[in-house]
Amino acid sequence: MFVITADQVDSRHDVDRADAAMRALETAFGDELVLPVDQTAGDEIQAVTTSAPTALAMVGALARSGHWSIGLGIGSVRTPLPDAARKATGPAFIGARDAVEAAKRAESRFALRAPDAVERATIIEPLVSMLLLTRARRSEQGWEVADLMRAGHSQKDAAGILGISAAAVSQRLRAALWRVEDDARSSLEHLLAELDAEASPATRNGTDPTE
Structure with a gap:
């Protein structure tokens, strides 16, 4: 499972962008979301999907706006899922929380965490960051x-x-650098899907996912 937690940059000196960002993500990716895009706390928003291409596209959309620090958590989740992302738990959500805090210190304002596949996540994170920084120069x-x-x-x-x-x-x-991005996107989608398979070997039904 892919969980994106995004925190608005410098929200104290900017308008609240959460509602607009949530609507944009729902419009663009609603059919691929496991739960509706949610506002978790203050100016943070959260989205959940099982699709690697969708996760990467949502990260790209948020990064393009320039208003968000973006954490991507990958892993299993506790099931059954609740009716709202802010109520959900599991390694993917823990990873997204750790990632968004790290993203606030990153040049790309992006970080990736997969608690059950740390080594692979460490390899993939800079590749996504490089793609985002390349797009930022467009x-x-x-x-x-x-x-x-x-x-x-x-x-x-x-x-x-x-x-x-x-x-x-x-x-x-x-x-x-359109063709570079297009090729990199396809490769990253594949790598993220592999990471998800490693980090989410099975759904944890009705148990504490941190155990």
């Missing part, structure tokens, strides 16, 4: 073409939508 024009490609458009389609030449689209994609 220009607004780069995001325009990257978003169109992610939505399934061809470069020719993107050129028509943006009113620029196909050559200009290609140039923007190169500057945005």
Whole structure:
């Protein structure tokens, strides 16, 4: 299971962004969520999914906004699940809590914890951070073409939508490191799925997941 706990950056000097972020995540990923996106405490939000691609995409969406420190916890959870993420427990939730605290000190504002697969998590965390930092350097024009490609458009389609030449689209994609991101994303999804399989070998029914 993948648990994301995100804490708003410098919330004392900013507007409350929790509601908007929760709605955005529900709209984009609702079908892949195990529980509704929840506000756990103060300006923290939490999301739970069984999908590695969804977990990575949610981390990317939150990081792109620049307003969140993001912790990703991977592991088993105590079942049956309650009706709200803030009531749930288990190694994945403990990992997400530890991770979000570490993320506050990280350059990428991201950290990964898997209490039952620490070594593998330590290897994967910097790879996700590198992807996020690469994306953070992308220009607004780069995001325009990257978003169109992610939505399934061809470069020719993107050129028509943006009113620029196909050559200009290609140039923007190169500057945005689109192909690098696309390849890295696929690899990271695979690595995260493997980590989940190692950290969540079985669901722990009705028992204390920390035992």
